[in-house]
Amino acid sequence: MADALLRLDDVGVRFGGLRAVDGISLDVKRGERRAVIGPNGAGKTTLFNAVTGVVKATSGRITFEGRDVTRLPPHRRAGLGMSRTFQITNLFPSLTVRQNMEIAIRGLGPRKFSLFGSTAFTPEERERAERSLGLSRLVGRAETLVRELSYGEQRQLEMAMTLATNPRLLLLDEPAAGLSPSERVIVADVIRSLPSDITIVLIEHDMDLVLSLVDWVTCLNNGRFLAEGAPADIRANTDIQDVYLGRARHHA
Ligand SMILES: Nc1ncnc2c1ncn2[C@@H]1O[C@H](COP(=O)(O)OP(=O)(O)OP(=O)(O)O)[C@@H](O)[C@H]1O
Numbered sequence: 325m326a327d328a329l330l331r332l333d334d335v336g337v338r339f340g341g342l343r344a345v346d347g348i349s350l351d352v353k354r355g356e357r358r359a360v361i362g363p364n365g366a367g368k369t370t371l372f373n374a375v376t377g378v379v380k381a382t383s384g385r386i387t388f389e390g391r392d393v394t395r396l397p398p399h400r401r402a403g404l405g406m407s408r409t410f411q412i413t414n415l416f417p418s419l420t421v422r423q424n425m426e427i428a429i430r431g432l433g434p435r436k437f438s439l440f441g442s443t444a445f446t447p448e449e450r451e452r453a454e455r456s457l458g459l460s461r462l463v464g465r466a467e468t469l470v471r472e473l474s475y476g477e478q479r480q481l482e483m484a485m486t487l488a489t490n491p492r493l494l495l496l497d498e499p500a501a502g503l504s505p506s507e508r509v510i511v512a513d514v515i516r517s518l519p520s521d522i523t524i525v526l527i528e529h530d531m532d533l534v535l536s537l538v539d540w541v542t543c544l545n546n547g548r549f550l551a552e553g554a555p556a557d558i559r560a561n562t563d564i565q566d567v568y569l570g571r572a573r574h575h576a
């Protein structure tokens with residue numbers, strides 16, 4: 325498909341004898357909001373890892389903007405605009421929101437970050453930090469220590485840090501996991517109001533939340549493609565109800 329931003333052709337990931345991802349093909353169009361759902365262990369996170377290069381696809385091909393990225397290392401894919409958040413939060417709690425943004429914008433590891441060596445943002449970096457904090461509804465929190473943020477705000481900061489890298493494709497792995505109902509509403513609003521030129525692929529166990537956010541859903545089970553469709557089709561799909569809805573469990 326000419327307008328596919330991300331294309332997977334028969335992608336597999338094996339861990340020893342386990343086929344964690346088993347022959348997945350899909351096209352994600354530019355600007356699309358796509359969910360990947362499936363029970364625990366279905367291979368959703370591993371699929372994201374293969375897309376971003378954190379694990380190697382052991383078979384198949386991954387194409388981003390028409391370019392074969394299957395063998396590219398993660399930082400090269402990130403440089404092309406493929407960006408992700410993690411299922412487990414990945415922040416530096418003893419630093420401020422602004423300092424975490426600096427780490428994200430400058431692509432620093434925590435060890436390279438120095439409180440004393442840190443230089444002021446350039447105007448472009450400041451604009452990017454402020455825009456990303458605004459999109460993530462964290463205006464006014466820049467000088468707050470991350471450990472003083474609520475858990476929901478920490479997830480919002482993680483989004484802000486990802487947005488600050490100017491992603492074209494944003495992969496969100498359970499952005500609302502462990503959040504209270506009111507925190508979920510905020511994270512959902514943040515996702516819903518992201519710029520339409522950012523293509524979003526979202527893993528989420530909360531079906532009401534996910535089906536309210538996306539145009540298209542891909543359902544995996546045991547590493548394999550099970551079904552796909554619009555949210556209404558997914559609600560009505562009895563296969564999905566059997567393998568997923570009936571046994572879905574939340575993890576904290
Ligand atoms: N690095 C790894 N080494 C070996 N096995 C792994 C590794 N990562 C994942 N797995 C296995 O691959 C399978 C798919 O795991 P994955 O984390 O992708 O599932 P998931 O759909 O994200 O599940 P969840 O909803 O619980 O997050 C599981 O059986 C898991 O134990």
Ligand SMILES: [Mg+2]
Nearest residue numbers: 368369370411
């Ligand atoms: Mg997962």
